[in-house]
Amino acid sequence: MQSMDIDSEIDEVYSTVDQSQRQSSGKRRRRRPRWITTFAGALVAVPLWVVIRPLKNWGSPVYIEEEELTLESEGSPSSHGIVLPQILMDEGIYDPADFTNAIDVAPPYWNATTPLFKHSKAWGPCFKPEETMYWEFHSDDEAIANTTLNVPLDYRRDEESKTRNWQNAAGLCRPGFLILGAGKCGTSSLYHYLVDHPKVLPAIEKQIHYFRYHTDKPVGWYYSWFPTTKTFLENGALMTGEASPGYLPYPQVVREIAMTGIEPKLITLGRKPIDRIWSSYKYNYVTPALDKIRSGHGAIPLNKSDDFYKEHFLFSLEELVRAELDQLNRCLYGFGISKTRDMWYHRHWTRKEFDYREKNGLPPLIDLDEVCYGTKPVNKTVTRIQWASLQMQNPQKYIPPKQAFLIQALVGRSLYVLPLEWWYILIHREDMLFVCTEEINNATALLHLSRQLGLPDYDFEPVIAQGAYNVGGHRGYDTATSWNEVRNETDNYSGDDGDEIPLSVELRQELDEFLKPFNERLFNLVGKRCDW
Numbered sequence: 001m002q003s004m005d006i007d008s009e010i011d012e013v014y015s016t017v018d019q020s021q022r023q024s025s026g027k028r029r030r031r032r033p034r035w036i037t038t039f040a041g042a043l044v045a046v047p048l049w050v051v052i053r054p055l056k057n058w059g060s061p062v063y064i065e066e067e068e069l070t071l072e073s074e075g076s077p078s079s080h081g082i083v084l085p086q087i088l089m090d091e092g093i094y095d096p097a098d099f100t101n102a103i104d105v106a107p108p109y110w111n112a113t114t115p116l117f118k119h120s121k122a123w124g125p126c127f128k129p130e131e132t133m134y135w136e137f138h139s140d141d142e143a144i145a146n147t148t149l150n151v152p153l154d155y156r157r158d159e160e161s162k163t164r165n166w167q168n169a170a171g172l173c174r175p176g177f178l179i180l181g182a183g184k185c186g187t188s189s190l191y192h193y194l195v196d197h198p199k200v201l202p203a204i205e206k207q208i209h210y211f212r213y214h215t216d217k218p219v220g221w222y223y224s225w226f227p228t229t230k231t232f233l234e235n236g237a238l239m240t241g242e243a244s245p246g247y248l249p250y251p252q253v254v255r256e257i258a259m260t261g262i263e264p265k266l267i268t269l270g271r272k273p274i275d276r277i278w279s280s281y282k283y284n285y286v287t288p289a290l291d292k293i294r295s296g297h298g299a300i301p302l303n304k305s306d307d308f309y310k311e312h313f314l315f316s317l318e319e320l321v322r323a324e325l326d327q328l329n330r331c332l333y334g335f336g337i338s339k340t341r342d343m344w345y346h347r348h349w350t351r352k353e354f355d356y357r358e359k360n361g362l363p364p365l366i367d368l369d370e371v372c373y374g375t376k377p378v379n380k381t382v383t384r385i386q387w388a389s390l391q392m393q394n395p396q397k398y399i400p401p402k403q404a405f406l407i408q409a410l411v412g413r414s415l416y417v418l419p420l421e422w423w424y425i426l427i428h429r430e431d432m433l434f435v436c437t438e439e440i441n442n443a444t445a446l447l448h449l450s451r452q453l454g455l456p457d458y459d460f461e462p463v464i465a466q467g468a469y470n471v472g473g474h475r476g477y478d479t480a481t482s483w484n485e486v487r488n489e490t491d492n493y494s495g496d497d498g499d500e501i502p503l504s505v506e507l508r509q510e511l512d513e514f515l516k517p518f519n520e521r522l523f524n525l526v527g528k529r530c531d532w
């Protein structure tokens with residue numbers, strides 16, 4: 001997956017998911033005729049139910065008839081104005097105390113005073129089903145054993161859902177959190193840590209990238225990547241979410257999200273820039289380039305060692321950072337200012353911000369990806385303008401073209417404040433959450449974050465102790481690497497000073513100087529400081 005661009009990553013993910021969906025649906029139990037279950041259930045389950053009622057998710061299956069899922073059947077509003085089918089409250093699946101927490105924050109879509117809540121035909125984040133629903137509270141050991149999760153999830157995905165015409169969001173749920181990025185900042189770990197919370201259900205995939213690559217599809221297609229209303233409610237969930245690092249860098253994604261009628265909490269991770277740069281150099285450049293070379297590229301000899309290829313056929317970190325820094329200096333303090341303005345000023349949603357910044361002497365908005373680097377090769381030898389002299393002088397050195405959009409921005413994607421400033425134009429400040437990567441190993445910091453998301457308190461210590469995700473060579477968003485292995489195998493984790501990163505002292509100093517004002521601007525924007 002590593003060596004592919006995000007589009008093909010996603011295509012691959014989709015086909016794997018469809019397969020696993022088919023497999024997992026094959027494992028689900030066949031439904032029994034309802035009258036049998038109702039009768040048997042009444043005989044056996046009712047006396048038991050009296051005893052075990054306080055135990056959530058335990059007991060024989062509970063079915064809800066169609067008429068029980070109408071507005072009339074809904075319970076009276078709780079003190080927070082939440083209305084759910086009465087049976088969910090009676091069963092103890094939800095408790096009125098669920099809808100606010102220790103710092104008095106309600107999870108997204110559960111705040112009954114917001115316009116979004118009043119106007120959507122929904123139970124919290126989930127749209128009401130159009131058909132009779134068939135409810136089972138999961139106590140099924142077999143089903144549980146067949147999933148990696150504590151609860152078997154039901155997603156409504158089928159062939160039809162891939163077509164543009166599929167509009168219906170009935171029976172589906174919206175995400176309550178999105179991790180926007182930045183890439184290589186621990187987004188996979190944070191996602192897995194958050195979905196360990198008993199009130200949070202995962203999406204089918206960590207990365208859906210709907211708002212970047214798939215907005216030609218209806219929003220129902222997007223929601224179909226999350227648990228269905230039925231699964232969501234019967235598990236007593238409060239939110240679901242996803243993590244797509246391709247969201248953060250792009251201003252057009254901000255607008256797409258704001259227009260979609262979702263109001264998730266938006267989480268951005270920022271890692272010590274030099275650590276992110278080094279991680280991205282290895283993951284987005286070295287590994288995919290070596291993969292490509294090993295499968296045969298041009299006149300590059302086969303079956304040589306990694307060191308041989310690195311020495312003769314790859315650009316060093318020093319070379320790429322040097323070239324990019326020159327480009328960034330030209331762009332951020334020169335041509336990028338007017339070019340960004342020309343591109344964006346005519347849009348309603350950005351104009352006021354440009355004017356405000358100009359009037360108050362604030363740094364100008366920059367559309368880093370689009371404006372500073374370009375998106376197309378210059379000619380057959382030069383993949384991006386910033387590499388013109390490098391590639392002309394070393395035509396034998398290889399940069400995989402599909403990865404160029406990531407390799408070109410090793411430094412740029414560590415200037416977290418530049419894309420974030422666009423997000424703050426349209427998104428409420430209280431919905432923008434910033435996390436320093438170096439904090440995510442800390443259960444207290446995660447508790448704080450989960451409270452800001454509107455979740456009840458939870459101990460994240462055990463899930464953190466399991467390890468980190470998507471570490472170095474152990475690629476894969478869903479693979480945990482134990483902390484022992486992490487310590488043995490990574491050379492750049494928080495806590496050390498990154499001395500082993502192969503950059504000359506001079507360039508490292510220049511880079512630090514270059515980064516400093518952007519880091520300060522970031523801390524100022526998000527209202528907190530990281531340890532870098």
Ligand SMILES: Nc1ncnc2c1ncn2[C@@H]1O[C@H](COP(=O)(O)OS(=O)(=O)O)[C@@H](OP(=O)(O)O)[C@H]1O
Nearest residue numbers: 183184185186187188189245279468469470471472
């Ligand atoms: N808990 C914790 N603390 C510090 N650093 C961590 C943590 N979890 C993951 N990581 C490191 O983050 C890198 C992977 O980031 P992402 O998952 O965001 O990568 S991706 O953009 O989705 O591919 C990857 O960095 P490198 O190993 O340096 O490449 C991970 O090791």
